[in-house]
Amino acid sequence: MYMNTGYLNHSHMDFKDKSRPLVVGSCGTYRLSSHPKLPTYRPKGRLDYQIIYITAGCGHFHFDNVDNETIVPAGNIVLYRPKELQKYEYYGKDKTEVYWIHFTGNNVKNILRQYGFPDKERVFQVGTSMEYEQIFKRIIIELQRCQDNYEEMLVLLLRHLLIIFHRELTREHISKNEYLDHEMDNAVTFFSENYNQNISIDDYAASRGMSVSWFIRNFKKYTGSTPMQFIVGIRINNAQMLLETTTYSINEISKIVGYDNQLYFSRLFHKLKGYSPREYRKIRNKF
Secondary structure (H helix, E strand, O other), rough: OEEEEEEHHHHOOOOOOOOOOEEEEEEEEEEEOOOOOOEEEEEOOOOOOOEEEEEEEEEEEEOOOOOOOOOEEEEEEEOOOOOOOOEEEEEHHHHHEEEEEEEEEOOOHHHHHHHHOOOOOEEEEOOOOOOHHHHHHHHHHHHHHHHOOOOHHHHHHHHHHHHHHHHHHOOOOOHHOOHHHHHHHHHHHHHHHOOOOOOOEEEEEEEEOOOOHHHHHHHHHHHHOOOOHHHHHHHHHHHHHHHHHHHOOOHHHHHHHOOHHHHHHHHHHHHHOOHHHHHHHHHHHHH
C-alpha cells in the first residue's frame, strides 16, 4: 500500500474554521495493491467537508445507512458534508487508488453550489484525468512544505480543482469519444498557434481525413464556435491587446494578426467590439 498526506500546520485534528470563506485542512492519496482492506468509519462524520476522487478501481460506500452499499467506480468523486455518516472501504483486490481533500470555511456551501454541486447529491461523475491528480499532488506538497503564503495557494489550487470538475460536469458529453477529443484538441492547438496565417478550414479537415461538415459541426460542439469564428476571435482579441499596449499603426496590427486588408480588418473589429480600431485606441488612451 502507498500513501502520501499533508495537513495544515501539521495537525491531524478535525476542525471548523469560519474566519475565512475557504480553508484547506488536509489532502492525501492512497493506493492499494496487496493490502487487503482500508476501512473508514465515522458514525458522526466530521466537522469539515471532504471530497474523495477515485482515480482507479472503486470504493465501497455506505450512504445514510451502514447496511446500504454503493460501489463507486473510478472517474467519480464523492462529496461528504459536515456531520454526515462516513463509512467506506477500499480493497486491495480492486487495485483502488484515491485522492482526498478536507476543507472548511464560512462560504463553502455557496462555493460548492457555484461550481455545480447541489446540496443533496453526493456522487459526481467527472471522468479520470491526469490534471486532477497533478493538482492533488501540488496541494499535498504545499501542505508538507508550508512555504510563504501557502494557505492562500491551497485555496487557489482547490478552486482550480473545483472549476475543472465543474467544466466536466457541465460540458456536453458528446465529446466523450477519445478520438474526437484528440482531434478537436489538435485543431484548437493548430488554430491557436497559426491564427495569423491563411488557414483553409477545408484543407485542414481534409488533412485529418474528415469531411468539412463533420469537422465544423463537432468543433462547434467542442468549443462553442465554428473554426472560423474561433480563429477570428483570437485575431481580434490579439489586435485589441496590441491597440492597448503598443504604438503600432492600425495597418501594422492588421497584418500582425493576419489581415492584409486594413479596411476589412477595421470593419470586422468594429462588428465584434463595437468600435473601430482607431476609436478603441482613443478611448483606451483616456484611462
